[in-house]
Amino acid sequence: MRHLPLVLAALVATFLVAPMAIIVPMSFSKAISFEFPPPGYWTGYYAQYFSSEPWLDATANSFIIAFGSMNPASNRLGPCGWRSRTRV
Numbered sequence: 001m002r003h004l005p006l007v008l009a010a011l012v013a014t015f016l017v018a019p020m021a022i023i024v025p026m027s028f029s030k031a032i033s034f035e036f037p038p039p040g041y042w043t044g045y046y047a048q049y050f051s052s053e054p055w056l057d058a059t060a061n062s063f064i065i066a067f068g069s070m071n072p073a074s075n076r077l078g079p080c081g082w083r084s085r086t087r088v
Contacts, residue, residue: 027045029038049055
């Protein structure tokens with residue numbers, strides 16, 4: 001019974017991470033839409049992405065917003081989590 005939370009956490013982590021084992025390799029496919037097995041592999045979509053200024057600007061904005069919201073939330077909620085963990 002002591003290991004139940006660890007087992008549940010491992011199952012949830014597997015459930016959340018497992019789709020990446022399919023999505024990441026499929027992102028290198030030559031097919032226009034998802035097709036299994038892939039007809040071939042190429043990096044054309046990634047080349048288009050990294051050479052496109054609008055996509056890179058949007059990605060930079062996403063990171064700025066993510067880290068900008070993460071910092072205040074961590075500063076405010078981090079001490080609460082630490083206090084509840086050390087309190088018995």
